[in-house]
Amino acid sequence: MITLTRRLVGSRSDLAALLVLAAVLLVVMPLTLDIFRLNLVGKYLTYAFVAVGLVLCWGYGGILSLGQGIFFGLGGYCMAMFLKLEASDPVTTAIQSTPGIPDFMDWNQLTELPWFWVPFESFAFTLFAILAVPTLFAFLIGVAMFKRRVTGVYFAIITQSVAAILTILIIGQQGLTGGVNGITDLRTLLGWDIRSDGAKYLLYFLNAALLLACIVAGRYILSGKVGKLLLALKDKEDRVRFSGYDVSNFKIFVFCVAALFSAIGGAMFTLQVGFMSPSFVGIVPSIEMVIFAAVGGRVSLIGAVYGTLLVNYGKTAFSESFPELWLFLMGALFIGVVMAFPDGLAGLIRSERLRRVFGRPPLAAVTRTGALAARDPAPPAASASADAALPHAPTGTDR
Amino acid sequence: MFEGYTASEIGAIFAMQGFAGLSLFCVFLLMALGLAIIFGQMQVINMAHGEFLTIGAYSTYLMSVVAEKHAPWLMDYYFFLAIALGFVVAFAIGWLVEFSLIRFLYKRPLDTLLATWGLSLIMQQGFRSMFGAREVSPTLPEWLLGSWQLSDTIEIPINGLLVVGVTAVLTLAVFFLLFRSRWGLKVRATTQNRVMAEAAGINTARVDRNTFALGCGIAGVAGAVFTTIASTGPTSGSLYIVDTFLVVVFGGAASLFGTIASAFSIAQAQSILEFFINGSMAKVITLAIVIGILMLRPEGLFASRVRK
Amino acid sequence: MRRHIHLRWLALAAALALAGGATAADYPTAEVNTTGLAVTDDAVTVGILHSVTGTMAISESGSVEAEKLAIKQINDMGGVLGRKIEIIQEDGASDWPTFAEKARKLLVNDKVAAVMGCWTSASRKAVLPVFEKENGMLYYPTFYEGLEQSKNVIYTGQEATQQILAGLDWVAKEKGAKTFYLIGSDYIWPRTSNKIARKHIENVLGGKVVGEEYYPLGHTNFGSLINKIKLKKPDVIYSIVVGGSNVSWYKQLKAAGITSDKWTLLTISVTEDELLGIGGENAEGFYAAMKYFQSLDNENNKKFVAAFKEMWGDDSVIGDVTQAAYLGPWLWKLAVEKAGSFDIDKIAVASNGIEFTGAPEGYVRIHDSNHHLWSKTRIGRIKKDGQFDVIYESDLVEPNPFPEGYQ
Amino acid sequence: MTASSNTDFLLAIENLSVSFDGFKAVNDVTAYVDYNELRVVIGPNGAGKTTLLDLICGKTAASDGSIRFKNREITRLPEHRIVREGIGRKFQTPSIYENLSVYENLEVSYPAARGVFGALFFHVDETIDARIREIAESIFLGDCLDLEAGLLSHGQKQWLEIGMLLIQDPELLMLDEPVAGMSVKEREQTAELLKRICRDRAVIVIEHDMEFVERIANRVTVLHQGQVLAEGPMSEIKSNEKVIEVYLGH
Secondary structure, three states, rough: OHHHHHHOOOOOHHHHHHHHHHHHHHHHHHHHOOHHHHHHHHHHHHHHHHHHHHHHHHHHHOOOOHHHHHHHHHHHHHHHHHHHHHHHOOOOOOOOOOOOHHHHHHHOOOOOOOOOOOHOOOOOHHHHHHHHHHHHHHHHHHHHHHOOOOOOOHHHHHHHHHHHHHHHHHHHHHHHHHHHOEEEEOEEOOEEEEEOHHHHHHHHHHHHHHHHHHHHHHHHHHHHHHHHHHHHHHHHHHHHHHHOHHHHHHHHHHHHHHHHHHHHHHHHHHHHOOOOHHHHHHHHHHHHHHHHHHHHHHOOOOHHHHHHHHHHHHHHEEEHHHHHHHHHHHHHHHHHHHHOOOOHHHHHHHOOOHHHHHHOOOOOHHHHHHHHHOOOOOOOHHHHOHHOOOOHHHOOOOO | OOOOHHHHHHHHHHHHHHHHHHHHHHHHHHHHHHHHHHHHHHHHOOHHHHHHHHHHHHHHHHHHHHHHHHHHOOOOOOOHHHHHHHHHHHHHHHHHHHHHHHHHOOOHHHHHHHHHHHHHHHHHHHOOOHOOOOOOOOOOOHHHHHHEEOOOOOOEEEHHHHHHHHHHHHHHHHHHHOOOOOHHHHHHHHHOOHHHHOOOOOOOOOOOOOOHHHHHHHHHHHHHHHOOOEHHHHHHHHEEEEHHHHHHHHHOOHHHHHHHHHHHHHHHHHHHHHHHHHHHHHHHHHHHHHHHHHHOOOOOOOOOOOOO | OOOHHHHHHHHHHHHHHHHHOOOOOHHHHHOOOOOOOOEEEEEEEEEEEEEEOOHEEEEHHHHHHHHHHHHHHHOOOOOOOOOEEEEEEEEOOOOOHHHHHHHHHHHHOOOOEEEEEEEHHHHHHHHHHHHHHHHOOOOOOOOEEEEEEEEOOOOOOOEEEHHHHHHHHHHHHHHHOOOEEEEEOOOOEEEEHHHHHHHHHHHHHOOOOEEEEEEOOOOOOOOHHHHHHHHHOOOOOEEEOHHHHHHHHHHHHHHHOOOOOOOOEEEOOOOOOHHHHHHHHHOOOOEEEEOOOOOOOHHHHHHHHHHHHHHHHHOOOOHEEEHHHHHHHHHHHHHHHOOOOOOOOHOOOOHOEEEEEOOOOOOEOOOOOOOOOEEEEEEEEEEOOEEEEEEEEEEEEEOOOOOOOOO | OOOOOOOOEEEEEEEEEEEEOOEEEEEEEEEEOOOOEEEEEEEOOOHHHHHHHHHHHHOOOEEEEEEEEEOOOOOOOOHHHHHOEEEEOOOOOOOOOOOOOOHHHHHHHHHOOOOOOHHHHOOOOOOHHHHHHHHHHHOOOOOOOOOOOOOOOOHHHHHHHHHHOOOOOEEEEEOOOOOOOHHHHHHHHHHHHHHHHHHOEEEEEEEOOOOHHHHHEEEEEEEEOOOOEEEEHHHHHHHHHHHHHHHHOO
């Protein structure tokens, strides 16, 4: 029991960090912000689910996915389908040629609900689908890719292409999906008006609580053997394989978890924003979410949340006052985080928590190379030929 | 779909469709060539590749404005100068980017991907600040715009011919540069064994920089040529990225031949599918096929089999 | 030059002041604003909500400029009910939730009396529930697919049937067109529009659709499509290609020998704005069906174009949507004056049947019940310099966002 | 796949070949390794030694031929399955997890909870802890359990990797140049370690250092250009004309 608590919340300083985050999200924000701003923060926090997932699969698993929008979108669409069906009861849609189906279907001459929409009339099924559909999709991608040892840049490009395909499909099949406009005008959840201020408050708290739960779950995964294996994998994948592990299973697992978190975020997004559209499935949002994680520190679950909030706050603030500068700043942020602060915010605030869990900062290697790049730009030959600095280089090769 | 047509009509359509496939292949190859060199040589995926294409496009636009205003007699030929300018400008900016950014990230390919994405945002906003948010249209020489009437029914687009021609010349040039020149020898030596190359007195840092800049310069040429078939605007380059990456990844790293074959197969698949089914679905199916094949051959079509 | 313009404005101001002739004193704030909008004794606040950043910024900048011009002109004439219009501008950033979020900010935090904004259907769909819930008033400028009508939106652009039917009728009559090839970018507006076009061609004109195709947004290679067109030899190529694809599409058409001397192409997606990127020489002689062209020859338009260039520079071009955006503030002003109140509910009712004679496109009138505009549809022939020759003008067409038999 | 007879050997390699783009790195190799044998593979650079190990442990797929372990065909098994059959492989360069501690390196290598969900709920109990400490002692790292592995000396890293294999208690251990880059003292310790190790298991060692080979080997296989040139006790090999010509001579 003690070990379980320890693995869930970590050491005392871990607990402190978690409590601080919980206090910020559950107390400070609601007390200081009006409902409009709070709803905005709520929207940002839905992206933080994706960022937390990316910490798991990218920061620890070394798997950079440029297609997390896929899962965010799938989760969001599942929720949106349920809400749309509820908003399309035969009374409100009486003017349609086929009452009782979503308005966009009616415009597209559909005369009955497509088969895959039908189960979404059930809330229980919807909840299940929000979790299962994206996870299953991630599982399929994962099996196809990792069993074939597709990694690194290849995986990044392929996930990006999958996101592109899905976007084209959703936009093209507008009778089934609402097309480029997405699924809009969502009103009630089981009769409860989600657009009212009271609902927004409640959804905000639900959202924050779920996010904290995901962080705790993420911490449980990382603090145990899986976390160590992921670090080991990132360092020497072959060694793990030749220690008798089926490496691909661990990658699939962590990729699925990241997808699951993203999907929860997507569903909460739909609830709080009131619609879902293909623009969250595509490449650009997917890459932006990577930068949220990177700014927060790609190996810090809690940092990912702060990173997401910070970047989005910056985006809102800057795009209001200096719209032209915003892209410059965003670009500089990408470059700066990669070049100078590979550990992001969490790296700046020396991460004592992780030290406790692992005995030392777990990403010593990353920090070292990152610091090298940042601190020591002088001799290009040295960094360009870092091979020479590796201990094994002089041995030569043997067939 | 061919009922009610004469044999010669069908023949003409097939001929033109063959050419459409060929020019799409050349477009893909032009897009991907620069990226393939960079990816093959240094395992860097340059997400700002599209913006280097845009540099070439804006160079053409600038040249056309200058020619129109100051040297109308040049209007017929300025396009070749524009191609050269596109190369020079993109090469120079590529050189700077390598010097100030890429060289610190060679050991971290995924980070390069993010950093160059940031670079692409900055470049896009740069274009917007310099040339305005709206698309511009370089005035192209009259001879480039029309088509070449081969027979009564067969018309071949001249800009298509230009794309094919430039692609052929550029590919040959790259081939000779990489496989028949001293510099190419250095490049290949560096790729294969950096330490040994350094020991042999090759300045590998300089090789890297020039290779990266060359890749960008080729993108500049491609961008200049694309003004004849596509738009010139701050985000024009980003229209190509997904296709470009897929071509390169599909071809496999470190293989010029792989890139060519990959561009060819993707272009043919897409061109034929587009002819027989709807455009959007053709795109989806093409992408899906490519991804499917990549699952079977994760290292790309033509990665050579070596001891890992 | 500058003095000239001022004189014109003064003249316009005088003319309209006679019609309106209001001062703030005649309309106490407590009476004209019963719902707590941002209206004071001497000012009223409206919102402008367009994308200033992101991919849509290219298209939406013209609308922002037109709306600001209209508001400036209204202020120069003494404002609305004697109150100066103040602007709060928000950036939708080409991102639909941002639109929804900024719309809510404008309505809830800023309490603006009206919002001029949105461009794409997706952004309008995103803000619509906000406007309906918070009871705001949106003036939406873009021609669009129809299938929508709201108490809280005035649609100042044409809905699909207005733009499509008159154009098809014209091409069928003038060119004797019987076969059509429908092409569009793959999203809701082109698909819905082509659906209407197909019904009209098949059921009314007795023609035949020989092909209908959609390509993803941003698609740049049309070689195969062009060959299919050559194979089918349609009398008319009906094009609704948009955005970056547009330029590729016309350049490749021209290069493949599909030019206006041998082929007829009719589009509803090319305005003067698009021609900047396409290059007039690449689409010369093709036809566009719009309600407005910059080259329209009437007094209103001449003044409008001159004022626009005065404010935003001689290089400015004005497309259909830009003109429609210009109508927004004026129609709102007229509605407020008719209602004698800024209250949204009253404006929504008062808007029905409002006539605006000062529109650059000529006379327009808001429909008696559906919040869309009666407007004429014109056919323009693309010229090399990126402008249009207006060669046909229909009668006023009734807006019909839910056209029977076309769905 | 070549049909092959049952054998009493631990490892039976028969007619094994692999080619890379036409180049035959291993060409028709047949060799047998007995239970508890310590076999040394020698050969000049490029002879195919490392590739042979790669083939056995599944890192490289064979073009032709068969590998059987305890009479079970393992030629097409994935790597982790081969490991679970009881074959451990140490790489030429020390392959350890630099950013985990020595203890964690051994913990992660402990052959339990190898599935995802097993690993998710895994924790180190007393037996495992004792085992980790025992192995650490045997590889001379009993005092450095909490040290970050990246900080170990080159020789210590080699030992750690051997330890990570030992904790899995494999029946066949394959070591690729285990003493490369070691000091004289470390070599002696390693030789002693190897002798201890092969009491309970078979070991295949690739080594260049002839002196070291003589100290440990039962039998020696000489590879040359992907083929077996000679095989036998070290004393025989030393006097083999062909071997002297291609390898020992220079």
